[in-house]
Amino acid sequence: xxxxxxxxxxxxxxxxxxxxxxxxxxxxxxxxxxxxxxxxxxxxxxxxxxxxxxxxxxxxxxxxxxxxxxxxxxxxxxxxxxxxxxxxxxxxxxxxxxxxxxxxxxxxxxxxxxxxxxxxxxxxxxxxxxxxxxxxxxxxxxxxxxxxxxxxxxxxxxxxxxxxxxxxxxxxxxxxxxxxxxxxxxxxxxxxxxxxxxxxxxxxxxxxxxxxxxxxxxxxxxxxxxxxxxxxxxxxxxxxxxxxxxxxxxxxxxxxxxxxxxxxxxxxxxxxxxxxxxxxxxxxxxxxxxxxxxxxxxxxxxxxxxxxxxxxxxxxxxxxxxxxxxxxxxxxxxxxxxxxxxxxxxxxxxxxxxxxxxxxxxxxxxxxxxxxxxxxxxxxxxxxxxxxxxxxxxxxxxxxxxxxxxxxxxxxxxxxxxxxxxxxxxxxxxxxxxxxxxxxxxxxxxxxxxxxxxxxxxxxxx
Numbered sequence: 001x002x003x004x005x006x007x008x009x010x011x012x013x014x015x016x017x018x019x020x021x022x023x024x025x026x027x028x029x030x031x032x033x034x035x036x037x038x039x040x041x042x043x044x045x046x047x048x049x050x051x052x053x054x055x056x057x058x059x060x061x062x063x064x065x066x067x068x069x070x071x072x073x074x075x076x077x078x079x080x081x082x083x084x085x086x087x088x089x090x091x092x093x094x095x096x097x098x099x100x101x102x103x104x105x106x107x108x109x110x111x112x113x114x115x116x117x118x119x120x121x122x123x124x125x126x127x128x129x130x131x132x133x134x135x136x137x138x139x140x141x142x143x144x145x146x147x148x149x150x151x152x153x154x155x156x157x158x159x160x161x162x163x164x165x166x167x168x169x170x171x172x173x174x175x176x177x178x179x180x181x182x183x184x185x186x187x188x189x190x191x192x193x194x195x196x197x198x199x200x201x202x203x204x205x206x207x208x209x210x211x212x213x214x215x216x217x218x219x220x221x222x223x224x225x226x227x228x229x230x231x232x233x234x235x236x237x238x239x240x241x242x243x244x245x246x247x248x249x250x251x252x253x254x255x256x257x258x259x260x261x262x263x264x265x266x267x268x269x270x271x272x273x274x275x276x277x278x279x280x281x282x283x284x285x286x287x288x289x290x291x292x293x294x295x296x297x298x299x300x301x302x303x304x305x306x307x308x309x310x311x312x313x314x315x316x317x318x319x320x321x322x323x324x325x326x327x328x329x330x331x332x333x334x335x336x337x338x339x340x341x342x343x344x345x346x347x348x349x350x351x352x353x354x355x356x357x358x359x360x361x362x363x364x365x366x367x368x369x370x371x372x373x374x375x376x377x378x379x380x381x382x383x384x385x386x387x388x389x390x391x392x393x394x395x396x397x398x399x400x401x402x403x404x405x406x407x408x409x410x411x412x413x414x415x416x417x418x419x420x421x422x423x424x425x426x427x428x429x430x431x432x433x434x435x436x437x438x439x440x441x442x443x444x445x446x447x448x449x450x451x452x453x454x455x456x457x458x459x460x461x462x
Contacts, residue, residue: 004458007451010060014444017044017063021437024066028425036206038070038423040198068198071422078415079208083216083280085412088405090285094158095398098293098300101154104391110151111391113144114384118371125364128354137352141341145331148308152336155293155301162286163257169214169283170252176211177229180204181249181268184226188246191225216280217243232277241267252276260295261287303390305335310377310386312339314370318363321351 021042031037045064049056103109120140124133183204190197204227211217211229218230218240229244243250245268252265263276263283278284293300312331319330328351333339345351354364371384378386 004451004454006057006059008448008455010058011444011447011451013047013060013062015441015448017042017061018437018441018444020063020066022434022441025430025434025437029427029430032425032427034202036209037202037425038068038198038205039425041067041069043067065195066198068196068201069423071419074415074419074422075205078412078419079212080216080280081408081412081415082209082212085405085408086213086282087280087285088401088408090282091289091401092285092398092405094162094286094289094293095394095401097158097161098155098394099398101151101158102391102394109391110144110147110387111384113140113147114371114387116140117144118368121364121367121370124352124354125361125368128359128361128364131349134349134352135346138341138346138349141330141345142343144311145333145339145341148304148311148336148339152301152304152308155304159290159293160257162290163255163261165286166261166283167254170254173211173214174251176207177244177249177251180207180211180227180229180244181247183207184244185247187225197225212281214281214283215276215278216284231273232279233273233275235277235279241271241273243268245269260291263287300394301336305337306377307383307386307390308336308339309334310375310383313377314373314375314383315367318367318370319351319353321345321348321353 024040024042028039042063043065044061047059047062049058051057104111117137117140120133120137123136124130127133183200187197187200187204190200208219208227208229215231217232220228222228226246227244228242230240231243231250233239233241241250248268250265250267250270250273252263255261255263261283263278265273265276267273278287291299294302312329312333315331316329321328321330328344329342330345330352331339332342354360355362372382374380374382375386381389
């Protein structure tokens, strides 16, 4: 009866195998929308046969493993592109806000207020004695100073916003590093049996992708399944520190406010790290935008300060009023943060000079043309030209950043499609597999019925 019992054993094993295969198929379908889920498949192997004098007798099939379908090269390349893409996402977010702040539309923006200010002097030149024209100058000067201060305040607000984004991002990064370390421990614990912890690996891959949103890094998988994550401290030399090693993880600290962000913290061993060198992700994009707004002679704020100081100095040189005791400045302040029209001129309209004598309009004409006069402080550019070139440069940079972001997004999406072609769940394929497993299951069940009938026949013959 050994042959009949073998039929039953093989068939029962086949039933159990197909049950597991159907469970895996069901699991794939259930996770079709789960981020970074890699489809799984059952790997079957032939059982070791029994040998008799007439040859090897097959013993059916066994499940060797439940395999996760991944292309490690595509996964790594996708992470790299995700880092580059998010660098431009970080920059584009701030550049869009700056363009909105400047908003150089026809009837808005600093260009409009500058021209309105010059035009008000042109009106006074046509009527040097006019009080209404002087009142208009007061209004236009007030609007001009307010606009410059508002733009500067907007830059400061965006810097504060960047610092808040970084602070929030650091909290998320520290959580992700801890999560990867915890997953390392759990994966190692489960894989000690030799079988991969597929779902936990998917979760860890998702954590890597979330980390790439903020920073660039290097990583490798150890023989025991642990993932080692390293942050760069110097890209040019390739210097790195380990931020996740097994179940240990490092942390970032929040940079000091009011200065260019410096990223520091501790590594996985608890050693202090004075400065991380991020070259991708939103952190790098945000830092670069903070620096573009604030740092050096090419910073947006510095250029605005230079423009404001030039306006203050040039206008005051023609319009400061000396009452014999004190000099009253037309514009108070020294830069874009504090430029302000002196409202004393509003209550003393006669202080606004059109010329050196009644009926003379030479000073008003000079003021009307002041926006087009070459200024040494502006590198030989005029006030109007300096601002227009500044606006143009920002607009050009914004377009370039957006174009690069769109290009990197296209690359990322292409790689995502390639990843999905390998690892993604195909409903059509899973349904085909389900039908195949169902038919095998039914055939095995039929074999059990047949084996039972054969066994009953043998029993009845005895």
